[in-house]
Amino acid sequence: MNRWNRFFMQLLAFFLIIAIGYQVKPNPFALNDLSSIHHIVPVSEDNTLLKTIKEKSKEYEEPAENAKIHDVWKKMPGRNGIKVNIEASYKKMKEKGRFDETLLVYDQVKPEVTLKDLPPSPIYRGHPDKQMVAFLINVAWGEDNIPSILNTLKKQKVKATFFIEGKWASKNPDLVKMIQEEGHLIGNHAYNHPDMSRLGDAENREQIVKTNEILEGILGERPKWFAPPSGSMNDQVVKLAAEEGMETILWTVDTIDWKKPTTDVMVNRVMGKLHPGAMILMHPTDVIERGLEDLILNIKEKKYKLGTVARLLSEKRF
Known part of the structure; x- marks a missing residue:
């Protein structure tokens, strides 16, 4: 009986080891879920494309020009400046995954002096x-x-x-x-x-x-x-x-x-x-x-x- 008891105890231990190993085995579906969550979180500051847009935006921006009284043409209108809209530009470029100046989105910036402000x-x-x-x-x-x-x-x-x-x-x-x-x-x-x-x-x-x-x-x-x-x-x-x-x-x-x-x-x-x-x-x-x-x-x-x-x-x- 002692021999059979030892056999059953060894068999039980074997199945316990298998069961424990199964429980701690990585779940591939859980990893995929984490991966998908990572792709939909808000873009962080270290995002390469976002940083590129921010760095290059100054090259494409133009200051507003005030209306003025010209020596020859007298009263002349000013002109809005343009400023890159970082967020909107990123949204247009992120599908390509790279910087594309043709996809930049601009906001117009009004001048401080308009025609109405002039004599x-x-x-x-x-x-x-x-x-x-x-x-x-x-x-x-x-x-x-x-x-x-x-x-x-x-x-x-x-x-x-x-x-x-x-x-x-x-x-x-x-x-x-x-x-x-x-x-x-x-x-x-x-x-x-x-x-x-x-x-x-x-x-x-x-x-x-x-x-x-x-x-x-x-x-x-x-x-x-x-x-x-x-x-x-x-x-x-x-x-x-x-x-x-x-x-x-x-x-x-x-x-x-x-x-x-x-x-x-x-x-x-x-x-x-x-x-x-x-x-x-x-x-x-x-x-x-x-x-x-x-x-x-x-x-x-x-x-x-x-x-x-x-x-x-x-x-x-x-």
């Missing part, structure tokens, strides 16, 4: 680094051409700024409303196209205020932009416009459409003088009606965007 002064152009131009369409006649011009602008998905004479607006309220409904910006072009540099303050103020009242009655909003007829003005006119809450707008490129050039001459003239931030003067004339689409296509071919005066003079990059 009254005329504005001739947008920021020289902004690859955008604006059409200024001064309206005191040409009602027969306006519907066609609006159709061309709509077809080409371009928004322009129409500076409208008060007297003309009072006779053509439906056209004024049509321009607004097409999404274009409307500004003040005085009441009856005077030479404002020769008028006194009271007369000039009446020209501006009367036109504002007419346009507000038609549009439901008061204009914020003023274009003196023929560009004729002086410092006092600019100051009066500012007192009415408006910026005075001039131009850097003239279509000379009032001289009745051919469409080719008009287009070539504009393209020869085109530059970033250009404000392009035109009227609802026959040559603009015929040549506007060609002009737009040529401008787009040069990789310029087209927008309203408000958009061009905004600090936003685009």
Whole structure:
């Protein structure tokens, strides 16, 4: 019996050893679970890609530029700076697992000084680094051409700024409303196209205020932009416009459409003088009606965007 007892005791010990070994054997499924948890935890500071983005971000950032009074161009808009959004950039790059500058995400940083902070002064152009131009369409006649011009602008998905004479607006309220409904910006072009540099303050103020009242009655909003007829003005006119809450707008490129050039001459003239931030003067004339689409296509071919005066003079990059 003692021999059989020893045999059973040895057998029992053998199974106990096997059982204990089984319990302490690593569980491969548990390791996989830990591994998967490791991949979904928030990225730590020592993540290589995140550190690379942080280190390189300064190379791609640009400071904001303040609006200023230029010696030649007078009042000029500033430009937003750009700062790399580290978190958003990382999210776009993490699938690739490597740094890619084309996937950087930027936040725009506003300048400390904007146009509103500067004293009254005329504005001739947008920021020289902004690859955008604006059409200024001064309206005191040409009602027969306006519907066609609006159709061309709509077809080409371009928004322009129409500076409208008060007297003309009072006779053509439906056209004024049509321009607004097409999404274009409307500004003040005085009441009856005077030479404002020769008028006194009271007369000039009446020209501006009367036109504002007419346009507000038609549009439901008061204009914020003023274009003196023929560009004729002086410092006092600019100051009066500012007192009415408006910026005075001039131009850097003239279509000379009032001289009745051919469409080719008009287009070539504009393209020869085109530059970033250009404000392009035109009227609802026959040559603009015929040549506007060609002009737009040529401008787009040069990789310029087209927008309203408000958009061009905004600090936003685009």
